[in-house]
Amino acid sequence: MAPSSHDRETADRILDAAHTVFLRRGTAKSRTQEIADEAGVNKALVHYYFGTKAALADAIFERALGTLAPLMFGILADEKRSIEQKVRDIVREQIDFHSARPYFAAYLISEMHAEPERVAAVMARRGSPPRDVLRRQIREAVEAGRMRPISAEQFIVNLMGLLVFPFALRPGLSALLGIKPSGWSAFMEERKRLLPDFILAGLRP
Amino acid sequence: MAPSSHDRETADRILDAAHTVFLRRGTAKSRTQEIADEAGVNKALVHYYFGTKAALADAIFERALGTLAPLMFGILADEKRSIEQKVRDIVREQIDFHSARPYFAAYLISEMHAEPERVAAVMARRGSPPRDVLRRQIREAVEAGRMRPISAEQFIVNLMGLLVFPFALRPGLSALLGIKPSGWSAFMEERKRLLPDFILAGLRP
DNA sequence: ACAATATTTAACCGCATGGTTAAACCACTT
DNA sequence: AAGTGGTTTAACCATGCGGTTAAATATTGT
Numbered sequence: 001m002a003p004s005s006h007d008r009e010t011a012d013r014i015l016d017a018a019h020t021v022f023l024r025r026g027t028a029k030s031r032t033q034e035i036a037d038e039a040g041v042n043k044a045l046v047h048y049y050f051g052t053k054a055a056l057a058d059a060i061f062e063r064a065l066g067t068l069a070p071l072m073f074g075i076l077a078d079e080k081r082s083i084e085q086k087v088r089d090i091v092r093e094q095i096d097f098h099s100a101r102p103y104f105a106a107y108l109i110s111e112m113h114a115e116p117e118r119v120a121a122v123m124a125r126r127g128s129p130p131r132d133v134l135r136r137q138i139r140e141a142v143e144a145g146r147m148r149p150i151s152a153e154q155f156i157v158n159l160m161g162l163l164v165f166p167f168a169l170r171p172g173l174s175a176l177l178g179i180k181p182s183g184w185s186a187f188m189e190e191r192k193r194l195l196p197d198f199i200l201a202g203l204r205p
Numbered sequence: 206m207a208p209s210s211h212d213r214e215t216a217d218r219i220l221d222a223a224h225t226v227f228l229r230r231g232t233a234k235s236r237t238q239e240i241a242d243e244a245g246v247n248k249a250l251v252h253y254y255f256g257t258k259a260a261l262a263d264a265i266f267e268r269a270l271g272t273l274a275p276l277m278f279g280i281l282a283d284e285k286r287s288i289e290q291k292v293r294d295i296v297r298e299q300i301d302f303h304s305a306r307p308y309f310a311a312y313l314i315s316e317m318h319a320e321p322e323r324v325a326a327v328m329a330r331r332g333s334p335p336r337d338v339l340r341r342q343i344r345e346a347v348e349a350g351r352m353r354p355i356s357a358e359q360f361i362v363n364l365m366g367l368l369v370f371p372f373a374l375r376p377g378l379s380a381l382l383g384i385k386p387s388g389w390s391a392f393m394e395e396r397k398r399l400l401p402d403f404i405l406a407g408l409r410p
Numbered sequence: 411a412c413a414a415t416a417t418t419t420a421a422c423c424g425c426a427t428g429g430t431t432a433a434a435c436c437a438c439t440t
Numbered sequence: 441a442a443g444t445g446g447t448t449t450a451a452c453c454a455t456g457c458g459g460t461t462a463a464a465t466a467t468t469g470t
Contacts, residue, residue: 005445026319028233032428042448047429069381106318109373113311114231116376123380131382148406153382153392154399157371165366168314168373171321175328176274177336177358187358194359201353202407210415237458247418252459 011049014039018056019063023103026110027057061111062122064104071097073129076156083137083147088196090159095192098167099185105168131156148205158202162195216254219244223261224268228308231315232262266316267327269309276302278334281361288342288352293401295364300397303372304390310373336361353410363407367400 017039021030032053036043050056075081075090098105112119131152138155141147166173166188173179179187222244226235237258241248255261280286280295303310317324336357343360346352371378371393378384384392 007446010446026233026315028231029319031426043428044430044449045447048447051429053428103318106314108377109311110231110315110318112374112376113308113315114234119376119380128381128383148402150399150403151395153384154396156382157378157396158367158403160374161366161368161370162363163366165370165373166362168370169317169365171317171324172313173362175324176333177361178333179358190356191359191362194355197353198355198363198407201409202403204406212416215416236456248458249419249460250417253417256459258458 006049010041010045014041014046014049014056015059015063017041018060022057022060023064023101023107026107026114027053027060028114032056058118061118062125064108065122066126068097068104068108069126069129072156072160077130077133079133083134083141084200087159087199091163091195091199092192094159094163095188098164099188102167102170105164106170109168145205147203150203158199162199166191211254215246215250219246219251219254219261220264220268222246223265227262227265228269228306228312231312231319232258232266233319237261263323266323267330269313270327271331273302273309273313274331274334277361277365282335282338284338288339288346289405292364292404296368296400296404297397299364299368300393303369304393307372307375310369311375314373350410352408355408360408363404367404371396 014035018035021034021038024030032046033043035056036046039046046056050059071093072090075086075093078086081089134152134155138147138150138152142149170184174181174184219240223240226239226243229235237251238248240261241251244251251261255264276298277295280291280298283291286294339357339360343352343355343357347354375389379386379389
């Protein structure tokens with residue numbers, strides 16, 4: 001794996017390059033040569049650092065999952081924020097996050113589709129996210145009559161669907177609904193305004 | 206394209222096989238040999254009928270899109286159904302559709318991600334869906350005070366996000382939220398019950 | 411039985427691509 | 441000047457896979 005001397009900076013340059021390339025076109029359609037080019041380095045060095053394309057792909061996948069998950073679950077597990085506040089914060093953060101990373105959502109789904117085994121492997125390393133805080137808050141809100149009952153899982157899936165999906169389907173939606181590249185950010189800004197109310201109203205009794 | 210004699214049935218067998226294979230693993234990771242095997246036919250014949258793998262992939266992609274879109278837009282464009290009824294019908298139909306076709310959603314997103322150009326090409330052939338009926342119904346519902354204003358596009362994206370996304374992310378969700386294969390259909394049945402109210406309540410003023 | 415059509419067989423080509431290697435080359439330190 | 445860790449060069453190998461081909465063989469209609 002690390003038979004000879006490695007430079008941390010170079011490793012990161014290659015990782016970042018791989019991130020860029022893999023996310024843009026998907027692992028299968030990406031060439032190691034592209035990654036080398038993107039990193040300003042040659043193919044031999046890429047293998048020298050990471051051995052195989054698959055290993056590099058695994059690293060990028062895990063890194064991607066490890067970036068997104070905490071952003072969502074960190075907020076959901078926060079004791080100090082009310083459910084209402086969480087919804088508002090997650091909507092804002094997720095839309096900003098994916099707006100800055102157009103290929104992120106589609107990449108994740110593509111990879112999980114092409115290599116479902118990897119998900120299990122990665123999940124085994126990082127535990128699944130804590131949902132007890134969320135569950136308690138939902139229960140309390142239900143008891144207080146502010147909310148209809150819903151499982152934490154359904155709640156999370158609703159959030160992700162409304163927030164992540166549009167980005168995953170961006171090329172399709174642009175074509176299907178005639179949203180031009182210029183109109184996209186406006187569309188998403190409108191979503192940022194719209195969704196908190198939509199979600200919260202949807203949960204009220 | 207069709208230089209010699211073709212049998213309709215065989216062409217369909219190959220198409221169906223390609224559908225199965227492409228949807229399961231994605232176009233890039235699928236081999237023409239697999240398709241031949243799945244069709245109970247040999248590789249030469251696949252090329253004899255469809256020329257190239259890309260042509261076959263295009264056909265499958267268009268067929269997939271052509272199956273899903275009418276299901277959703279057909280209902281949305283229906284004059285006779287109220288918005289409320291449309292939501293209920295689409296929820297049921299979409300969840301049933303994707304439950305029977307586990308790879309469908311992830312496949313579509315993967316393909317659009319890997320080859321965004323194709324979407325535009327396909328869309329050029331089939332026009333974009335009619336939204337005027339839906340727009341009018343929303344306007345009327347808003348004027349009648351039954352609904353908060355929302356653009357038809359946001360409305361559609363919300364629907365698709367809530368309905369299609371979970372299937373696209375199925376392997377991820379199963380691992381992430383600990384939903385076992387056996388629990389999945391229960392999870393989806395619960396969604397079928399839950400979503401109409403969630404969506405309609407979310408739209409009310 | 412004959413001809414036309416449909417399908418298989420089995421070999422083959424070409425090429426892109428992942429991966430390897432060995433030697434040369436730098437940049438920096440001592 | 442010599443050494444050391446990092447990087448390039450440029451060739452090379454192996455292989456998988458898309459695609460082709462020509463002849464053999466079924467299958468079908470007449």
